Amino acid sequence: MITTTSPGTAAGKTEHASAGKRRFLVRLTAATVGGMFIDGYILGIIGNAIGVVNAELHMSLFAEGLTGAAALIGIFFGGPLGGWLSDKLGRKPLFTIDLALFILGSVLQLFVASAWQLFVVRLIMGIAIGAEYSVGWPLLAEFAPARLRGRLMSLSEVAWYIGFMVSSAIAYLLVVVFPVDWRIILGTSTVPAVILFFARFGLPESPRWLIHKGRAEEAERIAHAYLEDPGEALERGVPARKATFGALFSRDYRRATTFISVFWFCAVAPYFAIATFAASVLADYGLGDGLVGALGINGLALVGVVVSLVLIDRIGRRKLTIPQQWVSAVVLVLIGLWPGAPSSVVLICFFVFAFANAMCTALTGVYPGEIFPTEIRGIGTGFATAFSRVGAGIGTFLLPWSMHHLGAGTSMLIAAAVCVLGAVVSQLLAPETMGRSLSETSAPHRP
Template sequence: MTNTAVESPAPRLVDRKRFLIRLTVVASGGMFIDGYVLGIVGPVIAAITTDLNMSVYGEGLIGAAALIGIFAGGPLGGWLADRLGRKPMFTADLAVFVAGSVLQFFVDSSWQLFLVRLLMGVAIGAEYSIGWPLMAEFAPARLRGRCMSFAEVAWYIGFVAAFVVGYVLMAVDADWRVVLGTSTLPAVLLFLGRLGVPESPRWLMNKGRVREAERIANTYIEDAADRADITGEQQRRGTFGMLFSPQHWRATTFISVFWFCTVTPYFAIATFSASVLSQYGLGEDGLVGAIGVNGVALAGVIVSCLLIDRIGRRKLTIPQQWVCAVVLAVIGLWASAPPLVILACFLVFAFANAMCTALTGVYPGEVLPTEIRGVGTGFATAVSRVGAGLGTFLLPWSMQALGAGTTMLIAAGVCVVGGAVSQVLAPETVGRNLNEISSAGDR
């Protein structure tokens, strides 16, 4: 196959830069509502527990419901996106989320709330394995890291916004159902913004729809080198088993373990940060500390987003995990430390953890080929949510039964595993085209 069609003058039907900005915004919007949905539980969990007469285990289950849904939705959404296309799934999964978000206004039992948030989690999981692959397949190599990591910026903005909105509404005695249901508005706006987004030209090329792929590439992709790289797509059928083939098992292992070890301690600590920090004497309800932890995390992911295409992936992936392990170990071992020292350690953890978290969605979209990019991202999402769900579910119990010190040491151990695996398996992908990266296999 030649590059002639792709290299021909592109029709000026759209402003390509404006399209890239739009795609980045609507793809990242899915991460915003993900962060919002997961974060909004924190401010209202006490009210839900009291109103629905839940135990500490029920509290953890409601906190983890969306994460459990993501576990199922990630692989399912990725599989469907690889089979049916990125475009139809890009709007279908958000329609499911909107429906679940509306249902939150009407729940009146803990099991109803659990099932509704489980459904929303399925939609969010699909979002991970659809939005990031679509973004990777349109973004230019020179900006791909920034475009994809911006989704994590949006996630933290959503998480922090949820805390602010939640605490403000609870302060004026709003019903917790109304607080949870506020996710409906951004979801509806995002659904409307996604209408008309084109299909991925790489997916089309992989399916043998060459003319359609070239037309979309010529219309929407600015860099000639990126358009030419699309012609290198192989027309292959992807299978789940390919993730564990000799060519791809290293990539699958890395993205899954790295993601698991990065998000597990953060979800556990951040979801219940107000109650965790209050146990260390940081205010009556820990609100200031909670906002501080999540605000600093937002700053950390912004720094990574700005640097990712300049200094590379590994420098933003490996050192930060070791820093997280150290500061959590300090918290765990120094039980009598002054509250301000504990707060400083939590803030350092939040900043460093967020810096490497910015890479969790970038790597799957880069290291896997088009035919398994969706299902591979979904698998890594599912693995990560096993850890995040367990952390969120078990943290209230662990703080009560094992104590804060032991809980923090366990979290530090998770960070050590992530740092060690990343040290060995994390590739450097900055500036490389997708075919070059995925064909490198296990280097």
């Protein structure tokens, strides 16, 4: 007896499979961007709670800056380490291990009794977040279809700003409206982390990573089950390279490494410095206690990154990367050179900076996953993450000192110079990757 499948049944199965792939992509995206939410959350919460922390622990300016930068220092070490491990051992195991480490550090915040203990705990959390960057972004890039990859990857930056803004609002409520112990304020990061931890169970390994490890049968099964275009991920014609840091500076990839590292450094250094201590910076410019203005800055940054998310797969990467850095530089120069500017003008300039800076910062969540090949995608992302956090850490650590010793105007001019450097490097090196497959965007570049 011969059995046949009717066209309607076949079409139904195809539609069911497509729906399943869409649901998986939504789940993976949520699991990835959630990691960026908690990164923004822990960095925002410390900046807004540092005053009450300092009131109890009596920290020096040095200790205050070091505490604010602790998570960034941890990211510096966690990014390359997590990237190397994810390229060696796979994306899947690191995707839950890093979050377990974060939860441990987050809970320990509830029990710290000194400035050095708080520094160590937040350093641990930063190491976990650094690994998150170099695992989550490569994993999402390797599953996302080319037509949606820009939007899905830039969602990570949207989540980061939402996390930063939510933490600022929570800190405002718990510091000013309903004062509670600062340990509880910092420990609130445990809640979203635990939810995210359980959401990651059962996610598959990247088929691209499996192909480069010679596990073709497993890669093919996962690719056909979860990918919109399985064939593109199962290419076997690309020669594999060893997952080493040296490969990042080879003739093929030193241009990509230089671009994303410098661009990311220059995009986040001034923002982290200004936004982390926005309340005190705005207060120095005569804008009240600064907390409401700080929420406004973070709110405009969120709008900016959402605008980039909407446009990224329509107008391309370069148009959202280069002009915005020049705008950021111009408004910071204006603030720095006009010491007697009305407070309303200063606030508007900070708002414009936050909006423009966030538009280009959205690309820092897209480029690393696109311009490095599978076998060094984790290491490449991790290295760029570490390099960017040098800038963010320097800005966050030095801003209190710079504002105190050099003055607000000089501090803003230094931030403007960083933006100019980023704009020049991006103009020369930024690639256009819109609509192209990962095999194309990560192809070797030989000058």
